[in-house]
Amino acid sequence: MEHLPLPAAPGNGAVTRHPGTAADTIVIGGGMVGASIALGLVLRGHRVTVLDEGDRALRAARANFALLWVQSKGAGAPAYFNWSRMAAAAWPDFARQLEAMTGIVLHLSQRGGLTLALSGAEMDHLATRSARIACDQGSDFPHEMLDHSQTRALLPAIGPDVVGALFSPLDGHLNALALFHALHRAFGRSGGHYVPASPVRTITPTKKGTFILDTPHGYRECERVVLAAGLDNTRLAPMVGLHAPITPQRGQIMVTQRLPPFLDYPTNALRQTDNGSVLIGNSQDTVMTRQPVDLEIDAVMADRAIRSFPCLQAASVVRSWSCFRVKSPDGMPVYDHSTLWPGAFVASCHSGVTLAPNHTGLVCDAIHTGIIPPIMQAFSASRFTLTAASRS
Amino acid sequence: MTSSGLPDDTVHDVIIIGAGPAGLGVAAVTAGAGLLTLVLDENMHPGGQIYRAASHSPFPQGQVLGKDYWRKGTRMIRRAYASGAHIIPRAIVWGITPDHVVMARVDGQPRRFAARCVVLAGGAMERPFPIPGWTLPGVMTVGAAQTMLKASGVVPPTPMVIAGRGPLIWLLAAQYRRAGQDIAAILITAADRQWWKGLAALPFFLLSGDAWYGLRLLASAVMHRVPVHRGVMSICAEGTACLEQVRWSGKNGQDKVLPARTLLLHHGVVPNPNLAMALGVPHVWDRAQASFRPAPAGTAGYPDGIVCVGDAAGIGGSRLAALGGRMAGQAIVAARGRSRRNLLNWLHSVSMRARIALARRGRMFVDCMFRPASHFRQPADETVICRCEGVIAGQVRSAAREGCIGPNQAKAFLRCGMGPCQGRLCGLTVSDLIAQTRDRDPADVGYLNQRLPARPATLGDMAAMPADSAAIRAVTPG
Amino acid sequence: MTDRFRFRRIVAPAGPRITFTLDGRVLEARLGDSVAVAMMLAGYPACGSLPPTGRVRVPYCLMGACHECLVRVDGRSMHQACLLPVRTGMCIETDLEGHGS
Numbered sequence: 001m002e003h004l005p006l007p008a009a010p011g012n013g014a015v016t017r018h019p020g021t022a023a024d025t026i027v028i029g030g031g032m033v034g035a036s037i038a039l040g041l042v043l044r045g046h047r048v049t050v051l052d053e054g055d056r057a058l059r060a061a062r063a064n065f066a067l068l069w070v071q072s073k074g075a076g077a078p079a080y081f082n083w084s085r086m087a088a089a090a091w092p093d094f095a096r097q098l099e100a101m102t103g104i105v106l107h108l109s110q111r112g113g114l115t116l117a118l119s120g121a122e123m124d125h126l127a128t129r130s131a132r133i134a135c136d137q138g139s140d141f142p143h144e145m146l147d148h149s150q151t152r153a154l155l156p157a158i159g160p161d162v163v164g165a166l167f168s169p170l171d172g173h174l175n176a177l178a179l180f181h182a183l184h185r186a187f188g189r190s191g192g193h194y195v196p197a198s199p200v201r202t203i204t205p206t207k208k209g210t211f212i213l214d215t216p217h218g219y220r221e222c223e224r225v226v227l228a229a230g231l232d233n234t235r236l237a238p239m240v241g242l243h244a245p246i247t248p249q250r251g252q253i254m255v256t257q258r259l260p261p262f263l264d265y266p267t268n269a270l271r272q273t274d275n276g277s278v279l280i281g282n283s284q285d286t287v288m289t290r291q292p293v294d295l296e297i298d299a300v301m302a303d304r305a306i307r308s309f310p311c312l313q314a315a316s317v318v319r320s321w322s323c324f325r326v327k328s329p330d331g332m333p334v335y336d337h338s339t340l341w342p343g344a345f346v347a348s349c350h351s352g353v354t355l356a357p358n359h360t361g362l363v364c365d366a367i368h369t370g371i372i373p374p375i376m377q378a379f380s381a382s383r384f385t386l387t388a389a390s391r392s
Numbered sequence: 393m394t395s396s397g398l399p400d401d402t403v404h405d406v407i408i409i410g411a412g413p414a415g416l417g418v419a420a421v422t423a424g425a426g427l428l429t430l431v432l433d434e435n436m437h438p439g440g441q442i443y444r445a446a447s448h449s450p451f452p453q454g455q456v457l458g459k460d461y462w463r464k465g466t467r468m469i470r471r472a473y474a475s476g477a478h479i480i481p482r483a484i485v486w487g488i489t490p491d492h493v494v495m496a497r498v499d500g501q502p503r504r505f506a507a508r509c510v511v512l513a514g515g516a517m518e519r520p521f522p523i524p525g526w527t528l529p530g531v532m533t534v535g536a537a538q539t540m541l542k543a544s545g546v547v548p549p550t551p552m553v554i555a556g557r558g559p560l561i562w563l564l565a566a567q568y569r570r571a572g573q574d575i576a577a578i579l580i581t582a583a584d585r586q587w588w589k590g591l592a593a594l595p596f597f598l599l600s601g602d603a604w605y606g607l608r609l610l611a612s613a614v615m616h617r618v619p620v621h622r623g624v625m626s627i628c629a630e631g632t633a634c635l636e637q638v639r640w641s642g643k644n645g646q647d648k649v650l651p652a653r654t655l656l657l658h659h660g661v662v663p664n665p666n667l668a669m670a671l672g673v674p675h676v677w678d679r680a681q682a683s684f685r686p687a688p689a690g691t692a693g694y695p696d697g698i699v700c701v702g703d704a705a706g707i708g709g710s711r712l713a714a715l716g717g718r719m720a721g722q723a724i725v726a727a728r729g730r731s732r733r734n735l736l737n738w739l740h741s742v743s744m745r746a747r748i749a750l751a752r753r754g755r756m757f758v759d760c761m762f763r764p765a766s767h768f769r770q771p772a773d774e775t776v777i778c779r780c781e782g783v784i785a786g787q788v789r790s791a792a793r794e795g796c797i798g799p800n801q802a803k804a805f806l807r808c809g810m811g812p813c814q815g816r817l818c819g820l821t822v823s824d825l826i827a828q829t830r831d832r833d834p835a836d837v838g839y840l841n842q843r844l845p846a847r848p849a850t851l852g853d854m855a856a857m858p859a860d861s862a863a864i865r866a867v868t869p870g
Numbered sequence: 871m872t873d874r875f876r877f878r879r880i881v882a883p884a885g886p887r888i889t890f891t892l893d894g895r896v897l898e899a900r901l902g903d904s905v906a907v908a909m910m911l912a913g914y915p916a917c918g919s920l921p922p923t924g925r926v927r928v929p930y931c932l933m934g935a936c937h938e939c940l941v942r943v944d945g946r947s948m949h950q951a952c953l954l955p956v957r958t959g960m961c962i963e964t965d966l967e968g969h970g971s
Contacts, residue, residue: 030795055798055838062804115869122869181805184794194795252866257812257848257948258921275921280851285866292672293843295487295495299857300867306851316848316948318812321841434934434953436904441933448902450881484934484953500946517935529915529928536932539952544900544907545881571880633926664935779930779938782923812948813937848937848948 025224025367026051026213028200028236031061032176032352033359034228035183040364041226042192049222050187051198051215058248060230061352063323065253065281066176066273067266068110068354071143071168075129078136079378080332083358086375088170090357095174101189104182106174107274113171114146114154115268116308117163126166143168157262161307165267173266175274176353183356200229203239205341211240226367227346230326233334241340243381244348248324252297253281256315263309270305278315280305284325293320325350328384335363335379337372346381404430406724407494407507408477409485409667412440413710414702415513416472417717418724423477425725430505431472432483432496436543438469440515441535442710450545456571457542458563460605468714486845486853488671492697495849495857502853509697509724512668513717516661516703519683520817521556521768522777522785524628526657530635534560534658538567547573548654553638555579555627556658558762559606564656566612577650579624579640581659582765584682590760593753600754602711625767629655659764663704666814669842671695677835680759681707682769683820684839699724709758712751715744769821770828777825778818780811788822792829799823799840812848815840877910890960899956906932906939906951909962917941917951918965926966 027038030052042048053059070088074080088110095108117123127145134141144150144167151165152158188194201214203225211225225240227233233244258276266272269282283297298320306313326348328334333349345367349355366372372380406422408415411433423429431438439446446465454462472479480498487495494505518535525531534554540546547568553576554561561578568575597603621642628639638650662683669675672695674687685706689699701720702713722741725731771777773786783806796802799809799822808822809815815822819840827834845854885901892914899908906929909915915928917939929939932952939951942963951962 055800177804196797283866296859296863299859302851302855313852314946318848533931539932544903549876816935
């Protein structure tokens with residue numbers, strides 16, 4: 001399928017509006033998902049306003065680990081694997097266009113990525129999961145299970161505790177903060193309107209088919225509304241006949257001082273960024289009472305990082321932070337449009353970086369035309385409400 | 393876990409972080425009342441910045457540095473030791489857990505110390521003073537010059553120019569005069585407000601005991617015959633590989649150039665916010681001092697068992713810090729049911745309260761006198777404001793115009809505040825620039841989010857922390 | 871660069887004479903000085919350079935705030951030279967071009 005994520009290469013940032021399609025669209029949420037969708041819509045000629053929260057919002061986009069990751073997505077859910085793989089394939093073009101529009105370098109690298117195993121059990125877990133994905137894909141899942149010495153051939157700095165690794169050439173990473181900035185800048189330069197400190201209290205559908213949004217700065221009316229509010233989608237969705245069951249899942253990250261390059265490929269838990277610092281973090285917990293940065297979780301992550309790469313023992317951590325992933329019950333994204341109130345659309349997912357080209361591309365096509373294409377139909381929230389019987 | 397940490401099973405009644413006037417004030421009271429008290433300080437000797445090395449000064453008997461420094465400093469340090477408090481210098485604290493385990497690196501070794509209550513007495517740091525060229529070798533702070541003078545008897549190369557605003561400038565000038573060190577010029581920057589607006593607080597200042605000291609400093613500088621230029625509107629450090637000259641202009645806008653190998657900058661001091669903020673202590677914007685400081689104790693959201701005292705809780709100077717430290721110490725003793733209730737104690741606490749109230753009101757005069765003009769806090773576009781990441785003021789302004797309403801979105805876009813200093817040298821400037829560009833109050837703009845570790849800590853040190861099974865489950869796959 | 875950065879001691883030093891190494895050079899210091907002050911007195915105040923501009927870092931605040939004086943000490947990075955007492959035989963490395971890592 002020939003798919004350009006952005007409808008036209010806008011060159012110097014000027015954008016031609018499609019005549020007759022000007023719509024008054026509001027995107028709720030200025031994170032990675034909201035900014036991607038807002039950009040796609042403004043490039044399709046919509047008059048788009050993004051309503052965002054304030055500076056201290058729970059903003060997963062600012063806490064991102066910045067992987068373009070396919071190898072772990074959708075065991076038992078081939079649609080999610082395909083969706084992620086499609087996004088990864090669209091990334092080189094997408095990055096080029098975004099860099100041309102904004103002058104911001106994204107440091108995209110898609111040479112493949114690894115998941116390291118520090119025990120036989122972890123290796124078995126990786127092998128089982130990969131076999132399942134390969135089976136779903138009719139063996140079309142480029143990946144390799146590597147033993148210790150094969151892993152060391154790719155990553156010479158690994159320690160003796162590394163049993164082996166899963167490698168997939170589909171994976172990569174980039175500078176996610178540069179991406180976040182670029183999406184906002186491209187949106188602004190293309191004529192989009194960004195309103196921060198504007199959390200939406202309620203959305204009220206009207207009889208004439210519009211929506212009225214109640215914000216601290218007054219009411220706003222629009223023809224289309226896109227819910228990209230992360231965890232807040234759960235609260236907003238029912239107001240427009242949608243359903244977005246999201247549970248927050250805390251993830252914590254540490255970043256080290258800048259180090260000389262020693263890591264040629266990203267791993268799922270540790271990667272070296274374009275400026276030399278090392279990001280460490282793959283924790284998942286749902287304990288909301290823990291501190292913003294839990295030193296015990298940092299301790300376990302530091303221990304695993306040193307076992308993976310002993311050269312990191314003396315490296316200094318300059319910052320650590322945590323944020324909440326936007327997770328649905330099955331871990332897959334939720335994209336849906338409201339049948340009750342046409343013009344309302346919801347988008348929730350925790351892979352805002354990997355999936356950005358899809359959000360700016362196909363998802364915006366779906367919002368623009370009101371038709372959900374087959375490749376996205378598996379992500380309807382109806383999967384959580386339908387019984388097994390009615391699904392068959 | 394990598395095993396290099398020495399678990400210290402002792403649970404202290406109080407751990408105090410910082411051995412300046414406030415911290416030692418707390419320690420003298422709590423240890424004196426029999427509470428198991430531990431003081432952790434990152435410097436080589438107790439005394440804080442003001443009484444740095446007072447017990448180990450290379451100048452005998454207060455020569456050069458002043459009798460006040462020597463007498464008060466040694467007395468304060470002696471008292472703290474005599475009270476039975478355990479003082480550990482060279483302890484760099486990088487984290488505190490919710491159950492008050494203090495994580496530190498002492499003499500290069502990771503250590504942890506448990507406590508029932510933790511007092512943050514980390515004092516102040518000098519306000520960021522971003523001018524063009526302030527990253528050139530040869531440019532330092534007035535505080536830096538004082539530090540090397542006190543601890544090692546060292547002075548920087550001449551010719552030397554001192555620039556800025558604040559009492560510390562006059563103190564250093566007086567000390568340099570006694571040491572025979574030449575100062576080419578003192579450039580006093582323009583004030584934010586006219587000094588007479590602080591006149592209402594002048595009587596309190598005159599009564600507070602700081603006034604006489606301040607007048608002596610000023611007189612000393614006059615006797616030094618140093619050229620002093622007032623109303624300075626711009627300062628620029630120039631040179632290729634290092635500082636060669638200082639370009640400045642006065643009210644008439646005319647540029648003047650002074651050859652210099654050393655430029656010492658100072659725009660007053662502000663609370664060092666990182667540790668308190670990272671622990672979740674709520675902060676408020678202090679309009680008079682143009683900085684953020686911890687909200688008063690008892691404010692909603694204050695973490696349990698954490699107390700902020702001294703300049704770390706809002707700038708008041710050493711006298712207020714020492715008084716506040718003793719008050720905080722008494723509150724801790726009382727909370728443990730160890731205080732004796734009698735008339736004498738009551739009278740003592742009433743008199744202390746009165747002296748604190750007086751000193752606070754007097755401070756308003758100082759705040760008004762010395763608040764730097766806003767154009768120094770919001771520098772021109774091409775000035776580097778984040779030294780670690782090389783971010784310039786213009787980038788922050790354009791991010792603010794792009795929709796960044798606070799420093800955290802700006803940090804994500806520009807990396808300002810992401811370096812090893814963790815925003816200490818750009819945080820206030822970023823907030824000020826966004827406030828200026830978006831025409832908001834810094835109180836609404838807020839400050840960079842702070843998280844532990846509050847100091848860089850090695851992965852090895854962090855791995856040496858104990859972790860519970862939930863933490864292990866949160867990270868281990870499968 | 872030694873002459874340009876001639877920091878002077880104006881009082882008889884208290885501590886005994888010791889030696890330490892800075893990027894392989896053997897330098898003299900006095901016990902009781904911080905690493906930062908020892909480097910400045912020896913005429914080598916540069917602690918490293920900052921990417922991407924390559925700006926040279928020198929001690930700025932000497933009070934633990936600015937983190938400009940980070941050096942590698944005995945193999946461990948990110949020591950604040952202003953907070954660290956210099957000791958006999960200490961091996962200090964900067965990250966200047968051609969030195970250390």
